[in-house]
Amino acid sequence: MLMGSFNSSRHQRIVPQQQEDQDHPQIHSDLQLYNQHHHQYQIPQPPLLMSRGLTARQLLIRCAELISQLDFSSAHGLISILASSNYSPHGDSTERLVHQFVRALSLRLPPVAAAPRDIAGVAASTSSALSLEVETEAEEETLHSCYLTLNQITPFIRFSHLTANQAILEAIDSSHHAIHILDFDIKHGVQWPPLMQALVERSYGSSSSPPPLLRITATGRDLTLLSRTGERLLRFAQSLGLTFHFRPIVLLNDVAMIDYLNPASLGLFPNEALAVNCVLYLHRLLTDDARDLHLFLDKIRALNPKIVTVAEREANHNSPMFLNRFVEAVDHYGAVFGSLEATLPPNSRERMAVEQMWFGGEIADVVAADDDQRRKQLRHERYENWEMIMRRSGFSNVPLSPFALSQAKLLLRLHYPSEGYQLHSLKDSFFLGWMNRPLFSVSSWN
Secondary structure (H helix, E strand, O other), rough: OOEEEEEEEOOOOOOOHHHHHHHHHHHHHHHHHHHHHOOOOOOOHHHHOOHHHHHHHHHHHHHHHHHHHHHHHHHHHHHHEEEEOOOOOOOOOHHHHHHHHHHHHHHOOOOOOOOOOHHHHHHHHHHHHHOOOOOOOOHHHHHHHHHHHHHHOOHHHHHHHHHHHHHHHHHHHOOEEEEEEEEEEOOOOOOOOHHHHHHHOOOOOOOOOOEEEEEEEEEEEHHHHHHHHHHHHHHHHHHHHHEEEEEEOOOOOOOHHHHOOHHHOOOOOOOEEEEEEOOOOHHHOOOOOOOHHHHHHHHHHHOOOOOOEEEOOOOOOOOOOOHHHHHHHHHHHHHHHHHHHHHOOOOOHHHHHHHHHHHHHHHHHHOOHHHOOOOOOOOOHHHHHHHHHHHOOOOOOOOHHHHHHHHHHHHHHHOOOOOOOEEEOOOOEEEEEOOEEEEEEEEEOO
């Protein structure tokens, strides 16, 4: 699947294509239908600032306060009110958001002997759909499908990939004949076909600079998914005439990767230019003392990469205080749900699946459990904390270029033409948000 295409010019460019829409005709038809009825996107008020949304937000936060005070009886009462107030997964963005948080709060609350019928129904549906236990094979497959849909209907992942690719291209010029990318949690590998195409196009018209050898060492937890990803990337590389090698590394947990971070285990060659890609990954190494993260970064620095790309959520979901984490999550996901409201029509099945399975699972992880009970380890931090961590580990910020910014703006204009999305450059890094709230950041380091 292509995230975009590259055209040759003075700069290597990434220009979004229509291929993904062809791969997902239902999504394309949803967007087309919505555009037909909205010649100019209407920007809704931020969902949590509406009169109804503000009341719902107050009730949610009050419930979180009661839970933090261990007043579970009163919290159950508030959950009963919210659960019986017709906050539907099929309603507007406020209703859908409240529905997900009610589900997550019901998971956190201890069971009561005689739970109100509404609470019992919510808890039963939540425990089956958002269990904090390890996912079954079917659930994993559903989440993989949701990830691809998320990559289509929101700009966040594509923006992260697009910007990281441009940073890699600019850091590793055509004088390098071998490139090695270490990609942490590659998933479906949708980031790399555009980069492959760029490397080939960069060599056009230059007999002295043939396309480089490209090697990707990729981590993941599912050998089957890793193998399929490698096969797809190999076929694409062969179609371009690009020499390509793929090495999967299966990890049962993220900390185990630290043991592999040496030239011998990774199979690094002296003549290779190394790029390290950490897109929506580093937060998974955060613990209470951040020891694993610092050790990881120390070993990455010892590999002497040309570039390290980092993309993370702009949210503080790592607070040890439940109430602080809860309020942050309500506002962060409120903006996310608002962006989906403006991008897709009300009856979009794709949006519903992403909200319930992907974002609903994230909300449950942030809200419903603490510490090592959090299955997905969504310990998101804001950019200023990542900047401090990277600098303390010996990294320097590499400014993202004005050309990379123009590429990201083009992505938004072509595929997500809503004025609610806002892109800013700050501290040599990029921030993509919705309605004045930053949601994702991308930066590069060496």
